[in-house]
Amino acid sequence: MSGQGTAMLAVAQAVPWETALMTTAVCGALLVLGERVDSQLARWAFKPVASLGFIAAALAAHTSVFGAYHDLWDVFEADDPASAIVIGLLLSWWGDVLLIPSSEIVFKSGILAFLLGHLAYSVAFLRMxxxxxGCGFAVLPVIPFAYIVLCWLMPDVPSDMVAPVIAYILVICSMVVLSVGAYAAGADELFPIGAIAFLFSDLFVARERFVAPGFVNRAIGLPLYYGSQLILAAAIYRLV
Incomplete structure (x- = not known):
């Protein structure tokens, strides 16, 4: 299995940045069109591929700046910020796939994958x-923002999802705070921009799941989400 993973990694690293970007853009647009007609087939056909695009984009950036990974485990054993971003994107891919089925258990697994992805991004910012x-400055608006979001969501969140939702909000808000702290310490502005865009894309996921389901959530949330992931992938070029 690790040999297959390493082979897939080698193929993904050979994809040029422009091709990876177009893959996410085109498949993401087709996914939005599929969501307009509520097509589960379109979700399975385009969502995983669109998300593979931002992973390939991050690997192209990593190869350009730091060199290629030689083995799949290199991604997880490395202690540089770029590798933590790649891990966050890989976890986001799993989250995307796990959110496609309608199963409640699978949905919770997808939320866990995204939560771990946000933790990976947090590790990346700490490594920077x-x-x-800077973190203190970011906390000032983030705390009332998190409180408002919780007040907005909690009346519609099932009892078994209250703890996971609270934990998720705390983790993603902490990730945003750390991204601003990294920027204040000299990191590129793309990192907080990507983190904040990711935060707002998640709000539309929450709105879709708990508050007011509808195509508008996906029409706005999906471009925000894929844009945020591509921004974080592109930011790897700035880690020099």
């Missing part, structure tokens, strides 16, 4: 170095 005053 964070400025305490």
């Amino acid at each position: 170095g964070v400025d305490a005053r």
Whole structure:
């Protein structure tokens, strides 16, 4: 299995950045069109491929700046910020796939994958170095924002999902705070931009699941989501 994973990694690293970007853009657009007619077939056909595009984009950036990974385990054993971003994108891919079925258990697994992805991004920002005053500045608006979101969601969240939703909000808000702290410490502005865009895309997922289901959530949320992931992938080029 690891040999197959390494072979897939080698293929993905050979994909040019422009091809990876177009893959996500085109399949993401087709996915939105499929969502317009509520097509489960379109979700299975386009969502995993669109998400593979942003992984290939991150690998292209990593290869250009730091060199190619030689083995699948290199991604997980490395202690650089770029590798943590790649891991976050891989976990996001799993989250995307797990959110396609209608099963409640699978949905919770997808949420867990995304939560772990946000933790991976948080690790990336910590590895870049964070400025305490920058984090403090970010906390000021993030705390009331998180409180407002919780007040908005909680009346419609099932009892068995209350703890996971609270944990998820805390993790993603912490990730945003750390991205601002990394920026204040000298990291590129693409990192907080990508983190904040990811946060807002998740709000539309929550709205779709708990508050007001409808195509508008996917029409806005999906471009925000894929845009945020491509921004974080592109930011790897700035890690020099």
